[in-house]
Structure formats: structure tokens, C-alpha cells
Amino acid sequence: MSALARYLADRVEAAPTQRIEVEALYTAAVTFDRSLATAPTARGDIRDALHELVAAELVVLPSSSRHFDVRAVPALPLWVRRPPRERIVRETRGARVWPVALEAAGRIAGRDDEVALLETVAAFLRDGGTSRPRVPMRERSLELFGDEKRLNKLLATRLFRSGALTPDLLRCYSVPIPFVSQWISGAVDTRGTALLIAENHHTYASLLEVTRHYAAEGGPGRHVGYGTGNQFPSAVLSVPLLVPAPARIVYFGDVDLKGLQIPAAANAGARAAGLPEVVPAYPLYELLFGARHRSPAARVPAAVAVEAAEWLGQYAERARDALIDGFRLPQEAVGYELLMDHRDVLDAI
Incomplete structure (x- = not known):
């Protein structure tokens, strides 16, 4: 069950009435994940979480379509109902003694x-x-x-x-999502073995090839991994399975709301599990900001933008401004050709 679904399950369990208005659950979802306030996929994410609660038999949806809000897509129920709690079984032969x-x-x-x-x-x-x-x-x-x-x-x-x-x-x-990674043999890195993560799989392919080229020229050996987008906060828990064990986890993703929230969440999970911190691949972000490719995106409220951009450290202010101004920087702007022309930046990662 997703983290959002578990949070909503707690709200359902704590509700004083058997029937819970979805408007209240929507507000609770935004409190849990503030990106849902502006994300175009918010209704779909909340719909999916509600369906998880249905599958877990924690709520029942209305049976009639007139109890659904169809003004936007996807349709959402106006309310959900908690199944009746079964009556307490009282054994006439005395209370059960448990181990x-x-x-x-x-x-x-x-x-x-x-x-x-x-x-x-x-x-x-x-x-x-x-x-x-x-x-x-x-x-x-x-x-x-x-x-x-x-x-x-x-x-x-x-x-x-x-x-x-x-x-x-x-x-x-619980078994974390398998982590996609390849080890590239090269020179020994005196700072410890690095794991370089790309948020998107096309950038992963380019980083893999460029790392191979540079390692053949005497560059450092390292793991290159694909973060699998939103799955990375779960997949990062598979990092201990990599050999040799990474001493550093370095991440490169899009400069947009999700692209910043994903590594921040992964970093929190990694630290809680006693793993190395997930830190920005600063040289690659420098190339990304320098590439000056901008794509339009939904404007992000200032408070949300500040919090999301904090993970990016020295580039946090520039990332914050991008979110507030309503544009994003796709990591694919740092493509194979640009990386090959600047492959020496891998020394600094």
C-alpha cells in the first residue's frame, strides 16, 4: 500500500462517523503531500489511493454514479463509507489468553x-x-x-x-523495488565508490556510456543507476546489495517539483536506514542550468518551492525561482554529446 493510502487509512480509522466526505480526505492528502495542491495528476493520485483502501476493504465507494464528482477527470466519489465494525466476540468460557x-x-x-x-x-x-x-x-x-x-x-x-x-x-x-544499476570498472576513487543516479532512463543510458568512455581513459570506476522516477525513495533501500558497496549516493534529475521532491524523500529514507546521504550531482546541475533549456510548467507556491528546492543546496535559489516562475529544466538537456564534451566533470562527482 502506498504511503498516501496508508495516511488516508489512518484518517478513515480516526473519523468519528462511518461516512467520510472525500473533500476532507482530499484536504488531508494535500496536507500529507503538498505537491498535490498544484500537481495535474493530483486527482488521479488520490483516486488511486482510494482504490487501494477499497482493495484493503477499509472503505466502500458509493454504488450510484450520482454520488461522484464528474466535473473533472478522473471522477471522484463525494464520500466513502467505512465498513461496519463487527461486533466484539465475547467468549462465554472466559477471555482468550494470548502468548x-x-x-x-x-x-x-x-x-x-x-x-x-x-x-x-x-x-x-x-x-x-x-x-x-x-x-x-x-x-x-x-x-x-x-x-x-x-x-x-x-x-x-x-x-x-x-x-x-x-x-x-x-x-x-518488505522487499524494496529492485535497483537498476551497472558497475563500471575504472580508477580507484580516493573519496570512496560512488553511485551516480539518473532520474530518467534516457539520461541513465547517456551517463552509462560516457562513464564507460571516461573510465577507459583513466577516469574513476563507479556504479551508474536508474532511479526509476517516483520509485527511487523505495528503490534506494536496495543500495546495500551493490558490490562494491557505495560510499556516496549522487543524484541527478529534472529541476521541477517532483524532480526535487524525489531525491529529498530518498535522502530521508536512506538516512533512516543508515545509508549514505543522497546528495546532488552538482557538476551535472551546473551543466543543466547552463544549458538554458526551459520548458513551461505549472507555477508552484513560494512556500512549497522553497521547501522542495532546499535539497539542491548551492543551486536551491535558482531552482526555487524556476518553480515559482513556472518553468522546469529537463535533465535530458545534459545529453550524451554535452556530457562527452565535459566528461571530466565526472571527476568531481
């Missing part, structure tokens, strides 16, 4: 589905689950529930959100 590891969850569980989940976990623990090896989440989910995607949906429910149940208790872990 120590499930005592906290047992105090929370009050619905049939929650009790059934705890029974499944208790059986897993009783049968030696604590000594089982840690495996990818979908493998454990298939084993326990006969559905490889069920456990991921359960992460959005209150037993997991409260921390009473955890993937670690079930001896499993």
Missing part, C-alpha cells in the same frame, strides 16, 4: 477478523515461528493466509499500525 508476544495485540483486537488474525499468528509462533528464517513478505503471506498480497494489506490495519504486530514477529520483511 506474551501477542498480549498487546490481544488488548486491541475486538473484531472477529482481528481475533482470527491473532489465532493465525499464535499458531505460527507455537509451531516454532520465532526460529524461522526471515523471508520476503509475500512468501510468508502465502504460507499463512493462502494469499501472497494479504499481509501487505494488513499492514494498514490497526493491529500493525499500532506496532502490536510487526513483520519481524512473522519473520518476514
Whole structure:
């Protein structure tokens, strides 16, 4: 489940009424991700998050089309409804005594589905689950529930959100999105092995070729990776799988709202995971600003622009002005030919 969907799931769970107006959820979504205030894809992103909640059986959409706002595309429901909470099961033979590891969850569980989940976990623990090896989440989910995607949906429910149940208790872990990267052999870099990330795959192809040329001329060896756009904040967690291990993660992307928010989010995730910081590839951004190719874009509110541009350090002010003035700098302006003419900048990355 996406981060936005999980945030909205919390809002749904905390709502005092069973019916929740989507206008309130829309406002909550913008509070969570301020880029949605101006992004042309905002309605689609929120629609997708609502569909995730439907798939997780956390909300029900209206059945009639007259309860949808069709003034813009895509259509959004005017409201969603939280399914009725099942009545608490009270055993006449006394309260269920749970294993120590499930005592906290047992105090929370009050619905049939929650009790059934705890029974499944208790059986897993009783049968030696604590000594089982840690495996990818979908493998454990298939084993326990006969559905490889069920456990991921359960992460959005209150037993997991409260921390009473955890993937670690079930001896499993979330698998980050595979990271696309190639190692280019070259001279030893005294600053440590670098991982150079391109936001877009065409720039990735050019950086890969230019890095190969320069390494053959005596330039440094390094990993060159494709950040997979919006997936990079998740994919960065796969960096420890690279050999040799990168000592530096250097990023180059578009100068636009998403192009700045993506590496900032990836940097926060990398630091939380004990990985190297995700820092700007300053020499490549210098070439990008120097290329003077500008594309029109939606104007970004000043406060949002300042926050988004902060990651770009010494070029933050120029990036902020671009966002506020309503234009973007696509990284493809720093293409193969320009890179080949300035391939010595790779020494400074």
C-alpha cells in the first residue's frame, strides 16, 4: 500500500462517523503531500489511493454514479463509507489468553477478523515461528493466509499500525523495488565508490556510456543507476546489495517539483536506514542550468518551492525561482554529446 493510502487509512480509522466526505480526505492528502495542491495528476493520485483502501476493504465507494464528482477527470466519489465494525466476540468460557508476544495485540483486537488474525499468528509462533528464517513478505503471506498480497494489506490495519504486530514477529520483511544499476570498472576513487543516479532512463543510458568512455581513459570506476522516477525513495533501500558497496549516493534529475521532491524523500529514507546521504550531482546541475533549456510548467507556491528546492543546496535559489516562475529544466538537456564534451566533470562527482 502506498504511503498516501496508508495516511488516508489512518484518517478513515480516526473519523468519528462511518461516512467520510472525500473533500476532507482530499484536504488531508494535500496536507500529507503538498505537491498535490498544484500537481495535474493530483486527482488521479488520490483516486488511486482510494482504490487501494477499497482493495484493503477499509472503505466502500458509493454504488450510484450520482454520488461522484464528474466535473473533472478522473471522477471522484463525494464520500466513502467505512465498513461496519463487527461486533466484539465475547467468549462465554472466559477471555482468550494470548502468548506474551501477542498480549498487546490481544488488548486491541475486538473484531472477529482481528481475533482470527491473532489465532493465525499464535499458531505460527507455537509451531516454532520465532526460529524461522526471515523471508520476503509475500512468501510468508502465502504460507499463512493462502494469499501472497494479504499481509501487505494488513499492514494498514490497526493491529500493525499500532506496532502490536510487526513483520519481524512473522519473520518476514518488505522487499524494496529492485535497483537498476551497472558497475563500471575504472580508477580507484580516493573519496570512496560512488553511485551516480539518473532520474530518467534516457539520461541513465547517456551517463552509462560516457562513464564507460571516461573510465577507459583513466577516469574513476563507479556504479551508474536508474532511479526509476517516483520509485527511487523505495528503490534506494536496495543500495546495500551493490558490490562494491557505495560510499556516496549522487543524484541527478529534472529541476521541477517532483524532480526535487524525489531525491529529498530518498535522502530521508536512506538516512533512516543508515545509508549514505543522497546528495546532488552538482557538476551535472551546473551543466543543466547552463544549458538554458526551459520548458513551461505549472507555477508552484513560494512556500512549497522553497521547501522542495532546499535539497539542491548551492543551486536551491535558482531552482526555487524556476518553480515559482513556472518553468522546469529537463535533465535530458545534459545529453550524451554535452556530457562527452565535459566528461571530466565526472571527476568531481
